Amino acid sequence: MNIRKKHRIVQWPYFLMLAPGLVYLIINNYIPMFGVIIAFKDIDFSKGILKSDWVGFRNFKFLFKTSDAFIITRNTLLYNVTFIILGTIVGVTIAILLNELLSTRMRKTYQTVLLLPQLISMVIVAYIVYAFLNTESGFINNTLLNAAGKEPVYWYSEKKYWPFILTFVNLWKGMGYSCIVYLASIMGIDQSMYESAKIDGAGRMRQIWSITLPLLKPTIITMILMSVGRIFYSDFGLFYQVTMNSGALYEYTSTIDTYVYRALLQMNDLSMSSAAALYQSAVGFVLIVAVNAIVRKVDSENALF
Amino acid sequence: MRKKVLSILLALAMTVPMAVGCGNQSTEPASGDSQQTAEETASEGSAAAPEEIVVRFACLGTVPADLQQVADAINEISIPEINVKIDLESVSIANYDNQLALDMTSGEQVDLFCSMNFQSMMNAHQLMDITDYLDQYGKELVSEVSEDWLKATSVNGRIYGVPVVNGKAATTQIVMRKDILDKYDLHPEYEMAADVTDPVMTATIEDISHIFSVVKENEPEMTVLYYPVSGNGLSGIVNKDPLDDSIGVLMGTEGFEVVDLYETDEYMQMLEIVRDWYTAGYIKSDIATDTENEMSYMAAGRLFATISESEIGTDAQYKNGTGYDWTCIKIKEPYLTSQSLNMMTWAVSSTSQVPEAAVKFMNLAYTNKDVANMMCYGVKDVHWVLTEEGTVAYPEGVDASTSGYPSSTYWEMPNSLIADPLVGNTPDYNELLRQNNLTAPVSRAMGFSFDNSSVSSEIAAIYAVVDEYRAGLLGGALDLDENYPRFIQKLKDAGIDTVIAEKQKQLDAWAQENGVSE
Numbered sequence: 001m002n003i004r005k006k007h008r009i010v011q012w013p014y015f016l017m018l019a020p021g022l023v024y025l026i027i028n029n030y031i032p033m034f035g036v037i038i039a040f041k042d043i044d045f046s047k048g049i050l051k052s053d054w055v056g057f058r059n060f061k062f063l064f065k066t067s068d069a070f071i072i073t074r075n076t077l078l079y080n081v082t083f084i085i086l087g088t089i090v091g092v093t094i095a096i097l098l099n100e101l102l103s104t105r106m107r108k109t110y111q112t113v114l115l116l117p118q119l120i121s122m123v124i125v126a127y128i129v130y131a132f133l134n135t136e137s138g139f140i141n142n143t144l145l146n147a148a149g150k151e152p153v154y155w156y157s158e159k160k161y162w163p164f165i166l167t168f169v170n171l172w173k174g175m176g177y178s179c180i181v182y183l184a185s186i187m188g189i190d191q192s193m194y195e196s197a198k199i200d201g202a203g204r205m206r207q208i209w210s211i212t213l214p215l216l217k218p219t220i221i222t223m224i225l226m227s228v229g230r231i232f233y234s235d236f237g238l239f240y241q242v243t244m245n246s247g248a249l250y251e252y253t254s255t256i257d258t259y260v261y262r263a264l265l266q267m268n269d270l271s272m273s274s275a276a277a278l279y280q281s282a283v284g285f286v287l288i289v290a291v292n293a294i295v296r297k298v299d300s301e302n303a304l305f
Numbered sequence: 306m307r308k309k310v311l312s313i314l315l316a317l318a319m320t321v322p323m324a325v326g327c328g329n330q331s332t333e334p335a336s337g338d339s340q341q342t343a344e345e346t347a348s349e350g351s352a353a354a355p356e357e358i359v360v361r362f363a364c365l366g367t368v369p370a371d372l373q374q375v376a377d378a379i380n381e382i383s384i385p386e387i388n389v390k391i392d393l394e395s396v397s398i399a400n401y402d403n404q405l406a407l408d409m410t411s412g413e414q415v416d417l418f419c420s421m422n423f424q425s426m427m428n429a430h431q432l433m434d435i436t437d438y439l440d441q442y443g444k445e446l447v448s449e450v451s452e453d454w455l456k457a458t459s460v461n462g463r464i465y466g467v468p469v470v471n472g473k474a475a476t477t478q479i480v481m482r483k484d485i486l487d488k489y490d491l492h493p494e495y496e497m498a499a500d501v502t503d504p505v506m507t508a509t510i511e512d513i514s515h516i517f518s519v520v521k522e523n524e525p526e527m528t529v530l531y532y533p534v535s536g537n538g539l540s541g542i543v544n545k546d547p548l549d550d551s552i553g554v555l556m557g558t559e560g561f562e563v564v565d566l567y568e569t570d571e572y573m574q575m576l577e578i579v580r581d582w583y584t585a586g587y588i589k590s591d592i593a594t595d596t597e598n599e600m601s602y603m604a605a606g607r608l609f610a611t612i613s614e615s616e617i618g619t620d621a622q623y624k625n626g627t628g629y630d631w632t633c634i635k636i637k638e639p640y641l642t643s644q645s646l647n648m649m650t651w652a653v654s655s656t657s658q659v660p661e662a663a664v665k666f667m668n669l670a671y672t673n674k675d676v677a678n679m680m681c682y683g684v685k686d687v688h689w690v691l692t693e694e695g696t697v698a699y700p701e702g703v704d705a706s707t708s709g710y711p712s713s714t715y716w717e718m719p720n721s722l723i724a725d726p727l728v729g730n731t732p733d734y735n736e737l738l739r740q741n742n743l744t745a746p747v748s749r750a751m752g753f754s755f756d757n758s759s760v761s762s763e764i765a766a767i768y769a770v771v772d773e774y775r776a777g778l779l780g781g782a783l784d785l786d787e788n789y790p791r792f793i794q795k796l797k798d799a800g801i802d803t804v805i806a807e808k809q810k811q812l813d814a815w816a817q818e819n820g821v822s823e
Binding site: 042043044046047048049058062065067068134135136154156244246247250254259262263269270272 | 406409410412425429430431433589590591593594596654655656758761762763765766768769770772773774775776777782783795798799800
């Protein structure tokens with residue numbers, strides 16, 4: 001008991017240090033949650049938020065009105081699943097490759113080069129893509145296809161290419177960032193393990209397979225869990241800017257975010273946009289709890305909670 | 306012990322928001338108090354202190370730097386005249402509606418503003434019923450604007466706003482480079498046609514196509530036709546009353562049957578014209594994704610023609626913006642509908658505490674030439690000068706980008722017809738606009754307004770469908786055989802028939818109530 005008491009007293013400063021963060025969290029993340037009631041109300045500006053009429057789930061109806069509900073849900077989920085799988089594979093591969101580089105200078109250079117796209121705003125990325133794909137003056141139509149003697153492609157009205165274009169752009173932009181996290185945890189692996197593996201006669205590939213990857217597993221699982229929680233959100237810039245918001249592509253490029261944005265931009269309706277946001281959060285919450293439950297079953301040590 | 310720590314934390318967690326809440330509560334009465342004391346001290350003085358209102362309008366891009374200076378100058382007139390002191394605010398047009406909604410929910414003072422979205426603001430209860438205030442304080446305003454026009458901003462006989470007074474008879478114009486026309490000895494002259502089915506229109510389109518083919522052949526470096534598809538494109542040549550939102554419209558000039566615009570033969574006919582132009586290579590091939598303003602291509606000398614929905618004076622605007630001379634010809638008769646009148650409306654915020662003062666000021670702004678000039682162009686001899694022929698120009702060394710109050714937003718000000726016209730126009734410009742306003746045909750459904758609250762989810766879904774196809778169809782980039790039937794089917798899936806039925810019901814009731822016969 002006495003010893004315990006001492007422990008508590010020693011911990012006090014930590015709680016004190018926690019306080020500002022906690023206050024920030026409460027003010028910024030918890031108090032605004034009161035706003036979810038907007039999703040269930042018919043906002044009347046003369047009455048204010050609290051006194052506006054309750055309308056139940058009416059504001060959610062428009063999301064499920066058309067076949068679009070299926071298309072946008074499908075697009076959002078499939079794109080995100082692709083991004084998570086490919087992003088993880090590419091991120092881990094690059095991290096391992098970088099780690100194998102002996103020269104620190106080269107590693108730093110590669111890392112910086114890989115990270116650069118992450119720092120570019122999506123709007124600018126959109127115009128870089130546009131410079132390649134523009135029908136009249138784009139690089140691909142004007143130079144590549146022209147030299148190959150092929151007909152120009154109307155990229156912004158041919159939807160079949162876009163799943164590949166978007167995946168490519170997303171990987172190109174995101175891989176530098178995700179590999180940093182993996183690289184950091186690889187660097188944290190105790191070097192003596194590699195040394196003893198070497199003594200036992202394990203080659204490079206064997207070391208990667210039996211030491212690096214297993215030890216990287218917790219990081220990979222945490223990263224995946226965090227992405228899964230956002231699986232119902234899409235990168236608005238990627239799907240809106242990079243596609244130049246071209247109507248002809250919607251079937252393959254429309255996601256929940258862009259759909260809601262476009263629909264509500266014209267409606268000027270606070271309640272419906274809140275309803276859509278709440279729907280996204282609720283499904284995201286259910287998904288993260290579900291995936292975490294699965295992880296806990298399979299490998300309880302690595303579960304988030 | 307552990308429980309104790311936890312409970313302290315919990316208590317902390319709970320008191321923080323409470324403290325925040327208290328903070329909010331304690332500031333509110335405080336500000337109320339100060340207002341009250343201000344009023345009290347005012348009433349103690351000999352003359353009552355002026356009532357203060359906040360007036361808001363949209364700006365293009367950056368907020369004008371000299372708002373305060375302009376407000377002060379206006380107050381020099383408004384305080385002695387009506388004892389109202391204004392504070393001018395401006396928000397970029399890009400987030401104007403959202404900012405307004407936010408400010409209204411958070412209780413910030415906004416009393417009078419230019420609404421660019423009458424119907425949706427009406428549905429969101431953002432506008433105040435000002436009928437009684439207008440009776441009391443707005444007599445001159447009503448006679449200046451005319452009671453007929455106020456119908457467009459009324460719902461169930463109550464007035465919720467006042468249309469901006471300017472040239473309302475805007476219509477589809479074809480705009481072509483004058484020097485190129487002259488070079489090939491082309492002298493187009495067109496009569497205004499009543500509808501796309503009108504033989505006059507057929508002849509016009511044929512002649513325009515001929516001109517396009519000549520230019521296409523002889524000026525290979527030039528794009529023949531481009532217009533931003535965010536606008537209306539050529540769809541203005543279909544004669545219709547959009548009944549607020551173009552979802553369910555009245556076609557032609559007779560009858561009260563609400564129909565799906567996109568399904569009509571007239572609309573299809575218009576789409577075919579555009580598609581023909583596109584396949585002939587006249588229209589810029591990436592029109593559907595190009596968001597560039599037509600002016601930049603025109604100024605670069607790369608573009609021969611564009612389509613504009615506007616009033617007379619367009620040639621002066623294009624000349625100012627591009628440096629070239631342009632031939633602008635109206636090809637369709639204008640058609641006044643509720644929407645063309647209430648597209649821009651000055652309204653009192655439903656959260657306003659001082660609606661009387663707001664309406665008093667509205668009355669002044671719609672009828673006093675000096676106030677109108679200041680709202681449109683800023684302070685005389687600072688932001689603008691009067692030229693010898695009586696038009697408004699920037700002073701030496703000042704232009705739209707350097708002016709502290711650019712004249713580029715004059716069109717949203719309450720009454721630009723009593724203000725002086727902008728440079729480049731003839732001195733009798735406003736007289737001509739007034740004339741056109743009076744002679745333009747008026748829709749039989751003028752004054753009808755659609756309450757879409759019962760079908761708002763269908764409308765959101767329909768907007769999403771229209772958004773998917775409109776750029777491709779209006780620009781001619783989509784193949785009609787393949788896409789048009791799909792477009793129509795998707796609209797049906799989204800519930801356009803439900804909206805049309807609801808609109809028909811409301812329109813019938815409105816027609817009966819107002820004694821409008823077929």
